[in-house]
Amino acid sequence: MILCRTIPELQKLTTEAHATGQSIGLVPTMGALHEGHASLIKACHQENTISIVSIFVNPTQFGPNEDYDKYPRSFAKDCQTAEKAGADIIFTPAADELYPSKDMTWVEVTGDITKVLCGRTRPIHFRGVTTIITKLFNLIQPDKAYFGQKDAQQVEVLRKMVSDLFIPVELRIMPIIRESDGLAKSSRNAYLTPAEKTATLILYKSLQKAKAIFTAGERNPDNILKTVQQIIESEPLSSIDYIEIHGLPALTPLTDIIDKTALLAVAVKFGNTRLIDNIILEV
Amino acid sequence: MILCRTIPELQKLTTEAHATGQSIGLVPTMGALHEGHASLIKACHQENTISIVSIFVNPTQFGPNEDYDKYPRSFAKDCQTAEKAGADIIFTPAADELYPSKDMTWVEVTGDITKVLCGRTRPIHFRGVTTIITKLFNLIQPDKAYFGQKDAQQVEVLRKMVSDLFIPVELRIMPIIRESDGLAKSSRNAYLTPAEKTATLILYKSLQKAKAIFTAGERNPDNILKTVQQIIESEPLSSIDYIEIHGLPALTPLTDIIDKTALLAVAVKFGNTRLIDNIILEV
Incomplete structure (x- = not known):
């Protein structure tokens, strides 16, 4: 498994993969990987030549009073989990490389789809999600990208974004993974x-x-x-x-x-x- | 020259071009083509295997009191101009195919870059431009895209969008074409x-x-x-x-x-x- 900490390192690998016609799957994560993530990585590994797992705690999807600072970070363990599940590349860039400018370019899905459910109390959350996912899609140009049904609203918002903007990627949505007692992995x-x-x-x-x-x-x-x-x-x-x-x-x-x-x-x-x-x- | 009025017609051609490694250049226009546009198409033709000219009067970049309805439309003449300048494909879709949903997914560059100059009196203009150009880029995945220096602010906004979102396209900016008396072609x-x-x-x-x-x-x-x-x-x-x-x-x-x-x-x-x-x- 290869660890890429910068965009040039990553793009050297993806450019090579695209040039040689290898399929690329992407599993975007914020780290703190659990069995839910592992199920996405396994599916990605099965369905693509190259599986890329991004690990990036995306600041723009957290509100000012949310848990960005204390969001669990467990990078060494995440690398083991990802590799065991079949990841070929981990991409873990610094925030200022993904957000080079303080004046943002936002990708925002509007309408009730981002206003109901979590949108009521997290008004900027999905704008942060759609923006970072667009950046990752453009950087990596994956054939398929993997998300969990656990984040059901995120799934619908991303489907709408991909459809509205004609993004050339197939979204693959995987079932919720639960503890044996029923608690959804998170x-x-x-x-x-x-x-x-x-x-x-x-x-x-x-x-x-x-x-x-x-x-x-x-x-x-x-x-x-x-x-x-x-x-x-x-x-x-x-x-x-x-x-x-x-x-x-x-x-x-x-x-x-x-x-x-x-x-x-x-x-x-x-x-x-x-x-x-x-x-x-x-x- | 091939005329594509729908996305499936277009993508049949672009998919083939990408699969066979042909380079694609895109000249996005709103029609009413003049010598400024022709200079972009000529450059596109010289620098790419396949030159695509999109002709689409984009409703979302016009304000409510602007000239969307009376914006000049001259499709038959535009086809002649484009073909003469070297266009291989004209893509002229219907508005409801590019904007399938009334709830929009916007791509918006924020900061002074969209607030100065035309941004002062046209507050939604650049949001419309960046959104439609993102759609065209995703649909066509061009290697290079051509814009005129006449729209200098648009050029800077698009450069920022491409840079911020890591869009895999090279922007080619061509000089202003003027009448012999100095008036910029528009x-x-x-x-x-x-x-x-x-x-x-x-x-x-x-x-x-x-x-x-x-x-x-x-x-x-x-x-x-x-x-x-x-x-x-x-x-x-x-x-x-x-x-x-x-x-x-x-x-x-x-x-x-x-x-x-x-x-x-x-x-x-x-x-x-x-x-x-x-x-x-x-x-």
Whole structure:
């Protein structure tokens, strides 16, 4: 596995790969790699000649009061995880190389798709995501790029960006990886105290219940939301940020009846740690 | 010359070209082609295997009170001009194919670079330009793209976008083409009455005078601006929008003394027609 810390080092390798017709897969990450990331890297390794994992904690997607400074960093361990999963290249540039100018060029997806769900409390988050991903796409020109369904809204926003701007890349979306007890793998799980970690089990439990009543025929979104809310509120350590249902693809509004595939997504704080999770309700 | 009216038609050709290693040059235009455009197409033809000219009057770069509806359209003549200059492909898509969604994904260069000069009175103009050019770059993936120095601010904004987002394209900037009397070629010259057209000669005259006093040693930007202002104001049919000097590259602020290469740029209305022109003052 090759470690590239600068753009010229990276582009020497990608230029060679493109010139010789080798396919390139990209897994963009912020490090703190867990089994969710590993599943993306494995898929990337299987489907491409060269697998590149970027590790970059992107400052522009964090709000002023968010956890940029304390976001978990574990570079040595990340390299092991990535290599074991099949990464050929790790790209880990300095922030000032990816953001050379204080006057930014932004790539921004507008509309409800970036205003609902996490967009309500994280108004600049997706602008930061779409901007950094555009930079990585342009630098690497991957054939395929891998993202996790865990970040369901990010997936829809990136799909819209790629479609609207005609970016020549195939997005590959991989399923959520969970702990055996149901907690979705997340770098932010490292923040949880043992008591909070136990409390988080309520998330998957609530989503499973929603799926069960949906499968049993419940099609009223308000009834489903109310059920999920009641279950999560039964856990004293939880504090709900949002519980929402939107149409898929593109997080379009639903009517009174769920008559198309829908995304049920939640964001809940446990102590200072805000976790997201989701489930797809397929009609 | 091949005429492509849809993205699939275009991409069939560009995919083939990329697969066989042919270089592609792109000349993005809004039609109403004149000798300025022809000079870009000729350069493109000389420097690339395949020359693509896009003809698309881009709605998102016009403000609500600007001339989108009456912008000159002369498609049949444009095809002749483009073919004569060496175009291999004309790409002229419908607006709803380039803008499939009412919720836009914008590419926006921020900072003074888009706020000075035309940015003062055309606040959404450059956002529209950078967005459509990004779409064309992604669709075509040209090796080189050609723009005229006439749109000096556009050139600097696009240079910054390409640099900030690491877009894999080489920008080729071609000199201003002028009528024999000095008027810079522009599609909007078609709007001028004969009396206005005569009056516009004051623009080039004022820029030439500025260059002369600069060459003679004048380094105070205010003195140069005053000289240009007095000359343009001597023409009764003129109405000044702006006369400004900024540092190059990137339209950075100047101090009291012009101690680096600078851009002297003007926007002046003659009747309802707003024209821009510029000259580079090279230290």
